Amino acid sequence: MPLWFNLARLPTRELDYMRTLGAHEAEHVRFLRGVLGANATFATNQLSFNKAGLNSVLKDRNTILNTAVALEDTGVHAYNGVGPSLKNPTYLLAAGSIVSVEARHAVGARALLQRPATEPPSDRKVSDAELVPALNPFKDRAYDELYTPKQIVAIVSSLNLLNNPIRGALVA
Numbered sequence: 001m002p003l004w005f006n007l008a009r010l011p012t013r014e015l016d017y018m019r020t021l022g023a024h025e026a027e028h029v030r031f032l033r034g035v036l037g038a039n040a041t042f043a044t045n046q047l048s049f050n051k052a053g054l055n056s057v058l059k060d061r062n063t064i065l066n067t068a069v070a071l072e073d074t075g076v077h078a079y080n081g082v083g084p085s086l087k088n089p090t091y092l093l094a095a096g097s098i099v100s101v102e103a104r105h106a107v108g109a110r111a112l113l114q115r116p117a118t119e120p121p122s123d124r125k126v127s128d129a130e131l132v133p134a135l136n137p138f139k140d141r142a143y144d145e146l147y148t149p150k151q152i153v154a155i156v157s158s159l160n161l162l163n164n165p166i167r168g169a170l171v172a
Contacts, residue, residue, distance in 0.1 A: 010061055014112055021068065021105050028098050035094045046164070053160035065109050067159070072106035073119050074147075074155050075099070077126070081135060081146035103144075119144070125155045 010018065033040050057067040079099035086092040107117045121128075126147050131139065135146040147155075153166045 010064070014061065014065070017108060017112065018064065018068070021108070024101060024105065028101070031098070032094060035090060048163035050160055050163050053162075057159065057161070062113065065113050068109040069106055069113070069115070069123075070125070070155075070159075072102050072109060073123065074125065074152060075102035076106065076119075076144050077147040078149075078152040080144055081148060081152065083146070084135060125158075126151050 008015070056063075058064055076099055079095045079102060083092060083095055086095060106119070110117055124145065126145065128139070130151070131145055132148055135148065139145065156162075156166065
C-alpha cells in the first residue's frame with residue numbers, strides 16, 4: 001500500500017496536525033543546522049531510510065500517532081539530556097526552544113489518541129535502573145527524565161527507520 005494512501009485515510013484534522021508536525025520538524029532541522037553551522041556532523045541527505053520500517057510505522061492511524069508520541073517523547077528526553085553538556089549559550093537556547101515544541105507535539109498526538117497528556121512511566125523507553133543519576137537528580141518530581149545520547153540512539157535505532165547507523169562523537 002503506498003504511503004500517501006495510508007496518510008490520506010487519516011481524518012482531515014489529524015492529517016493537518018501531522019503535516020504541521022512534519023513542517024515543524026523540518027524547521028527544527030533547518031534551525032539547528034543554522035545554529036550549529038560547520039559543527040553539524042552530517043547532512044540530512046546522508047540518511048538512508050528503511051522503506052519497510054517506514055511502511056510499518058505508517059500502516060494505520062494508531063501506529064502513526066503512537067510512533068509520533070514515541071518520537072516526540074524521545075525528542076524531549078534527548079534535548080533535555082544534552083542540556084547539561086552544552087557550554088555554548090546559543091546551543092543551549094536552541095535546544096531549550098525546541099524541547100518545548102517537542103513536548104507540545106507529544107501532547108497533541110496523545111490527545112488524538114485520547115491518552116494522558118504526560119508520558120506515563122510505562123511508556124518510557126529507559127527504565128529507572130538505566131537512568132544516569134547525575135543527569136536525573138530530580139527524579140519523580142514532575143520532571144522529564146534525561147536520557148544519554150547512547151540511549152537516544154538505541155531508541156531511534158530500535159524503530160528500524162534508518163538503514164545507516166547513527167554515529168558521532170556524542171554516541172561513541
